[in-house]
Amino acid sequence: MIATTLIVLFGLMILSVPVAAVLGLTGVILSALYAFIPATRAAGTISWSAMNDGILVAVPLFVLMGEILLRSGVAARMYGAMAGWLSWLPGGLMHANIGTSMLFAATSGSSVATAATVGTTAIPEIKRHGYNEPLFLGSIAASGTLGILIPPSINLIIYGALTNASIPSLYLAGFIPGIGLALMFSLTVWIICRLRPDMAGDSIHVSWAERRNGLPHLIPPIAIFFLVVGSIYAGWATPTEAAALGVLGALGIAALSRSLTRAMLHAAFSGTMRTTGMLLAIVMAAYFLNYIFGSVGLTTNVVRFFEGLTWGPVWTLITIIVFYLLLGLFMETLSLMVATVPIFAPIVVSLGYDPVWFGILVILLIETAMITPPVGINLFVVQGVRGPGGPLSDVVRGVLPFLATLLMAVVLVVLFPQIVLFLPEWLG
Amino acid sequence: AETKLKALGYTSNLYLWPMEEAFYAELPAATGDLVEIEAVPHDLAGLKGPEVLSMLQDGTLQIAAQNISYMAGEDPRFEALDLAGVTLTAEDARKATEAYKPVLSAVMEEKFNTHLLGLAPMPSQIFWCRTEIGGLNDLSGKKIRVFNSTLSDFVAGAGGTTVTIPFVEVIPALQRGVADCAVTGTASGNSANWFEVTDFLYPMNVGWSMVFWAANKETWDGLSPETQAALSEQYAKLEGMAWEEQVKRDVDAIACSTGGECSYGKAANMTLVAVSDADMAKHAEIIKDYVLPNWSERCGADCTAEWYATVGAAIGLAPEAN
Amino acid sequence: MVGARKSLLAVGQGLEKVLKVLRALSNAGIWAGGAMLLLLSHGVGAEIILRRLFDRSLGGMDEIGGYVLAITATLAFSEALFSRAHIRIGILHGRLAPKGRAVLDVIALIGLIWFFSIILWFGWTMLMRNWGLGTRSMTPMQTPLWIPQVMWVAAMALFYLSAVLLFLQGLVSMAVGDWARAASLIGARNDIEELEDELALSAQAGLHQEEPR
Numbered sequence A: 001m002i003a004t005t006l007i008v009l010f011g012l013m014i015l016s017v018p019v020a021a022v023l024g025l026t027g028v029i030l031s032a033l034y035a036f037i038p039a040t041r042a043a044g045t046i047s048w049s050a051m052n053d054g055i056l057v058a059v060p061l062f063v064l065m066g067e068i069l070l071r072s073g074v075a076a077r078m079y080g081a082m083a084g085w086l087s088w089l090p091g092g093l094m095h096a097n098i099g100t101s102m103l104f105a106a107t108s109g110s111s112v113a114t115a116a117t118v119g120t121t122a123i124p125e126i127k128r129h130g131y132n133e134p135l136f137l138g139s140i141a142a143s144g145t146l147g148i149l150i151p152p153s154i155n156l157i158i159y160g161a162l163t164n165a166s167i168p169s170l171y172l173a174g175f176i177p178g179i180g181l182a183l184m185f186s187l188t189v190w191i192i193c194r195l196r197p198d199m200a201g202d203s204i205h206v207s208w209a210e211r212r213n214g215l216p217h218l219i220p221p222i223a224i225f226f227l228v229v230g231s232i233y234a235g236w237a238t239p240t241e242a243a244a245l246g247v248l249g250a251l252g253i254a255a256l257s258r259s260l261t262r263a264m265l266h267a268a269f270s271g272t273m274r275t276t277g278m279l280l281a282i283v284m285a286a287y288f289l290n291y292i293f294g295s296v297g298l299t300t301n302v303v304r305f306f307e308g309l310t311w312g313p314v315w316t317l318i319t320i321i322v323f324y325l326l327l328g329l330f331m332e333t334l335s336l337m338v339a340t341v342p343i344f345a346p347i348v349v350s351l352g353y354d355p356v357w358f359g360i361l362v363i364l365l366i367e368t369a370m371i372t373p374p375v376g377i378n379l380f381v382v383q384g385v386r387g388p389g390g391p392l393s394d395v396v397r398g399v400l401p402f403l404a405t406l407l408m409a410v411v412l413v414v415l416f417p418q419i420v421l422f423l424p425e426w427l428g
Numbered sequence B: 001a002e003t004k005l006k007a008l009g010y011t012s013n014l015y016l017w018p019m020e021e022a023f024y025a026e027l028p029a030a031t032g033d034l035v036e037i038e039a040v041p042h043d044l045a046g047l048k049g050p051e052v053l054s055m056l057q058d059g060t061l062q063i064a065a066q067n068i069s070y071m072a073g074e075d076p077r078f079e080a081l082d083l084a085g086v087t088l089t090a091e092d093a094r095k096a097t098e099a100y101k102p103v104l105s106a107v108m109e110e111k112f113n114t115h116l117l118g119l120a121p122m123p124s125q126i127f128w129c130r131t132e133i134g135g136l137n138d139l140s141g142k143k144i145r146v147f148n149s150t151l152s153d154f155v156a157g158a159g160g161t162t163v164t165i166p167f168v169e170v171i172p173a174l175q176r177g178v179a180d181c182a183v184t185g186t187a188s189g190n191s192a193n194w195f196e197v198t199d200f201l202y203p204m205n206v207g208w209s210m211v212f213w214a215a216n217k218e219t220w221d222g223l224s225p226e227t228q229a230a231l232s233e234q235y236a237k238l239e240g241m242a243w244e245e246q247v248k249r250d251v252d253a254i255a256c257s258t259g260g261e262c263s264y265g266k267a268a269n270m271t272l273v274a275v276s277d278a279d280m281a282k283h284a285e286i287i288k289d290y291v292l293p294n295w296s297e298r299c300g301a302d303c304t305a306e307w308y309a310t311v312g313a314a315i316g317l318a319p320e321a322n
Numbered sequence C: 001m002v003g004a005r006k007s008l009l010a011v012g013q014g015l016e017k018v019l020k021v022l023r024a025l026s027n028a029g030i031w032a033g034g035a036m037l038l039l040l041s042h043g044v045g046a047e048i049i050l051r052r053l054f055d056r057s058l059g060g061m062d063e064i065g066g067y068v069l070a071i072t073a074t075l076a077f078s079e080a081l082f083s084r085a086h087i088r089i090g091i092l093h094g095r096l097a098p099k100g101r102a103v104l105d106v107i108a109l110i111g112l113i114w115f116f117s118i119i120l121w122f123g124w125t126m127l128m129r130n131w132g133l134g135t136r137s138m139t140p141m142q143t144p145l146w147i148p149q150v151m152w153v154a155a156m157a158l159f160y161l162s163a164v165l166l167f168l169q170g171l172v173s174m175a176v177g178d179w180a181r182a183a184s185l186i187g188a189r190n191d192i193e194e195l196e197d198e199l200a201l202s203a204q205a206g207l208h209q210e211e212p213r
């Protein structure tokens, strides 16, 4: 049954069937082949209850919040300000790429939108300042993955919805690893540029006056962060409600910067609907597939297999990590998450691991999947932003050092769970 | 066994599932090899709950266990045994259930194409509060998280503000003060560590979360009379065991959460707030002025009359004479 | 031969007219979805203020949020379809010649139509059941479920119909040998197109890219 599942799943994917339909049809086929009860007949109620979810409404709300900030120019101005403050470091603008993406990627809900904003501004600078092109592109692709770890994060919300893990705890848990990973990425750039000064580009001189002038542009994203995360910890709002506050905050910022126009709203709504439609079609189909996994007994089989392992928790965990890394080579990230977390999270928790900790580990593994070829969404996006100028392999080459850093972060989080758990235990 | 069926058990994280698992394992032997039932709990089948009745109705499921309060929206009579505060003791609840079973049985058969096999409560729904309360009067002015209409009626009667928050968000909401109190089961609150975010446990029962076992009607009608008789007998036994276990679990869960003797749950040190005589008087008023009239409005005159003739008679509640 | 081509083109024009209506509906859906999300945000904002300062609650914002998600996201399926934003894996697709790609595009759309015909059918069955029984939500609000569900099913039907007509239109374009047009209708969006769409949205919003300092 597992073999059939994988064959159908990957077969349909290679035929370039839309991912939502791949997951759904895998469910339909499994149900027809193995279900004892006609499980597909519940397709209506299952998809309704997957989509009629008061928690997941945070997804389009965060997407909308990010879109408003993006289309009103806040993101682009923020990049300029970041560049002013960070470009003296060896590696120059690459640090601004990391900083901007980190603050932006998850809330905009779309790596494409974030990479487009950062990329279109930054890529002309590659030639002008003589950066090593692969490394520069790699820094955009890799830092685009950071946003899903640093709160607020759509992926953390979906993990919470799938496992009933506390979303405020997940937010707190993602904070230190997220900032830490951003610093590690910056350090990666620094070290490479120290070893190979030819990759670092010219040093860019920015006056203090320019830096000071840039500061106001850093306020909106920070204010939104405090509004969204702060309202949760002050006891004013639930995480879902906080997403709605984020939308109101973004509207306010757009109004203050005099960019709250009909055209801007239409652009933001269009972007929101595209991303939401794409995301929720996958989520809905993945919920349906999970239900079929359950009703054909696949979930039980996998659970029994892992319970039957006598390797102890550590080796079981390592097996699961390797499994994620392998699937992550080929699978789109959201479907990877929704299709596997309901199966693996209970196993990992029964082994004595913390569900919040596992959530962060899964996010790190999903980040890895976003930048591993052959199917790595951020690689494609950056290649797209760059336009016709060279092969995809440039981006892949450039992302390798960051991939190594990311894997190191996975190892650190496994060896020292306190990196993740310290903040939720202390403030929770 | 010649007859093989598939059943949906209750969710695997509660005590009922292991009981069901054992029940289904022994079923072939207990029925003289007449019938064999393979069962999966809800969560492993990927189900959330509200969809179960319609799946049972159209035959997607053959046999299923489900919480009846999930179906309050399908027919107001499904609320009848879970009306907030109406039956306070397991004894009364059992009397009410026995009296009302024929009504539910008929509803399920005629309206939902299902055959009722058994009904038993899960541990009591009670109040968990983060701020100090001394009794029912102190619920006044508090923000209380509720999840259904009858609870909302009760809280309104007590002078509280009802807030609705998705279940996943209740713990952080209690922790941060988005809500002051919330209602959940004695055992489920204990196993979900609610004692970490609340300090006061007020054990007035405001719901039983009755669970039913039922079969799709075509499936049931397709069984031989001997098999039907054997299954009815066996489910009655399961029902009896579930009632006994409920009392045990309720007592244990409250003791565990409030520093008493604890064998199933997790030990914690919440304050157990006593239900005083004054509380009982106020409680009777809330039932009379809020809970029953509002439900009666949802259910209609005939349904209300039927309720007083069955449940009302069994627990000694007569309709108000106008 | 020429006659067949002519009648195909006529069919194509007929389809185009219907698709124009569907695109307009999907476009209206952008405003409707955005407006619903904004309204919900304001409702939640009001709820938070009421709860915090006046110990009152509107009640049921979480439930309304669920309905808003179901309806908005399903409306968004159409917008994602027309802008070819539904994610497809391009390992094989990207390596083929236009005709090979077209074959995959057809298979992809058949897959999408197949799965969503199942969802639509059973969604419809669910709606009819809940309408017939008068099922309400099991919450204090007691919403009659057919109200949000009829909108959900309608949005799903809009998406389904759009997919079927796009599929037919794609087939017609292929039959008359217009591979470029077929690709622009049902082809996988490549990275460059995706970026162009992004920039078009920013340009529409009145944004100019700023020079970094």
Ligand code: NA
Pocket: A102, A103, A104, A105, A106, A107, A146, A147, A148, A149, A150, A151, A152, A153
């Ligand atoms: Na983020």
Ligand code: NA
Pocket: A328, A329, A330, A331, A368, A369, A370, A371, A372, A373, A374, A375, A376, A377
């Ligand atoms: Na990958």
